[in-house]
Each structure stands twice: as structure tokens, then as C-alpha cells.
Amino acid sequence: MPEHAIEAAATSASRTSPDHSRRGFFRRAAVLLVGSPLAVGFTALTATFLAWFLGSVRFMFPNVLIEPPLRFRVGKLENYEPGKVETKYTDRFGVWIVRGEFQGKPQIYVLRAVCTHLGCTPIWLESEQKFKCPCHGSGFHKDGMHFEGPAPRPLERFAIRVADDDQLEVDKSRTFRQELGEWEDPDSFVPV
Ligand code: FES
Structure with missing residues (x-):
């Protein structure tokens, strides 16, 4: 078999190996989670909820200045x-x-x-x-x-x-x- 044919066969085999397809899956998932509009929306929603939650907690414990009586x-x-x-x-x-x-x-x-x-x-x-x-x-x-x-x-x-x-x-x-x-x-x- 010619040398270039051997190399092509090896490349094709490596692309379809289980290891390669797992890496591809994780790469696609990362892109979906970080870069997609869905991920951006989810992050914004989480930040809004967190801000609301912290605001509510702050409201329940207001600064109380205890003044001495008159x-x-x-x-x-x-x-x-x-x-x-x-x-x-x-x-x-x-x-x-x-x-x-x-x-x-x-x-x-x-x-x-x-x-x-x-x-x-x-x-x-x-x-x-x-x-x-x-x-x-x-x-x-x-x-x-x-x-x-x-x-x-x-x-x-x-x-x-x-x-x-x-x-x-x-x-x-x-x-x-x-x-x-x-x-x-x-x-x-x-x-x-
Ligand atoms: S504040 Fe000026 S002398 Fe008392």
C-alpha cells in the first residue's frame, strides 16, 4: 500500500475513535453552555435572582440606630x-x-x-x-x-x-x- 494511503487510513481511524468523539462532545457542550444565547439568558436570570435574594435578606435586617431616650x-x-x-x-x-x-x-x-x-x-x-x-x-x-x-x-x-x-x-x-x-x-x- 502506498505511504499516503496508509496515513489517510490512520487519520480516518483516529477521527472515529471513542476518545475523539468524547472530546468533541465536551467541546460542543462547552460552547453551548458558555457562548449560546441560552447560557447568557440563564446567567442573567441567575444574577437577577441572586440580587433580589440578597436585597430581601438586607431588607429583613435593616440598619437600626438605637438612640438614647429623650x-x-x-x-x-x-x-x-x-x-x-x-x-x-x-x-x-x-x-x-x-x-x-x-x-x-x-x-x-x-x-x-x-x-x-x-x-x-x-x-x-x-x-x-x-x-x-x-x-x-x-x-x-x-x-x-x-x-x-x-x-x-x-x-x-x-x-x-x-x-x-x-x-x-x-x-x-x-x-x-x-x-x-x-x-x-x-x-x-x-x-x-
Ligand atoms: S466649637 Fe469652637 S470653641 Fe467650641
Whole structure:
């Protein structure tokens, strides 16, 4: 048999071997799965379903910001030493409870821990008996009056009252500003 006839026979035999036909099958399947319009549609459908599913799960677990209540109790009046600034409610509620005096009248009042310049949180300096704002240096006396720095007005007060159980109750939904004469309001302090 001539040499070229032998080669042709060998090629034909290899094309029809089981191994060759299996490879062909997988190649055709891969083309069908990856490149066909059916595969593209299926992928898009899966992606849409996945996005919907993840959105639904996210909806079931929304971001919940737990804000501290606007009204809260801070213990009985006798727990507050005369002349003391209580700072333990500052981090959670943003207030100082002060048993001090204003214009010669002893009282307990609640100062809002927000500087009246640009809103930073001042720090109570016990040794200097003043609130000092770390941002631009405003200073406030224990009664909330401003005396140094750029703050244009005193600190604000929140409402305070003695509740039914004899505890002091702070109400942050109501504020009182000294420059508007609102510190005369009996809801802005508790006399002691
Ligand atoms: S924010 Fe307090 S001094 Fe500016």
C-alpha cells in the first residue's frame, strides 16, 4: 500500500475513535453552555435572582440606630453633692447634671454638652471649675455662662423635674436659653 494511503487510513481511524468523539462532545457542550444565547439568558436570570435574594435578606435586617431616650431618670436629688458637676451621663446622653446656683439661687440643672460656637463637646475641668471647649478654646463657668473664646452665648439647659418616684427626670426635647430669659422658666431647674 502506498505511504499516503496508509496515513489517510490512520487519520480516518483516529477521527472515529471513542476518545475523539468524547472530546468533541465536551467541546460542543462547552460552547453551548458558555457562548449560546441560552447560557447568557440563564446567567442573567441567575444574577437577577441572586440580587433580589440578597436585597430581601438586607431588607429583613435593616440598619437600626438605637438612640438614647429623650426622657430619662438620673437618680434622686440627695445623690447630688452641692457644687458638683456630674459627668457620668455625658457620653450616653450628652448632658451634665449640676447642683450649683445661678444668680444666687441654689438649684439643680442640666446643661447640654454642646459648645455654642460650632458644636464641639467641651470638657469639664474639675481643678479649674470650668467647661473648656477643645476646638477653639471657649470657656464656660459651672452655671453655663460663657466667659472666654469665640462662643457667642451660654450653654443651653434641658428641662428637669422631680418625677413621681422622687427621681430627677431629664427631658431633652425641651431646651432653655439664658440669653432669651428662659432660665427663669421653672422647668429649666429644680430648686434645692
Ligand atoms: S466649637 Fe467650641 S470653641 Fe469652637
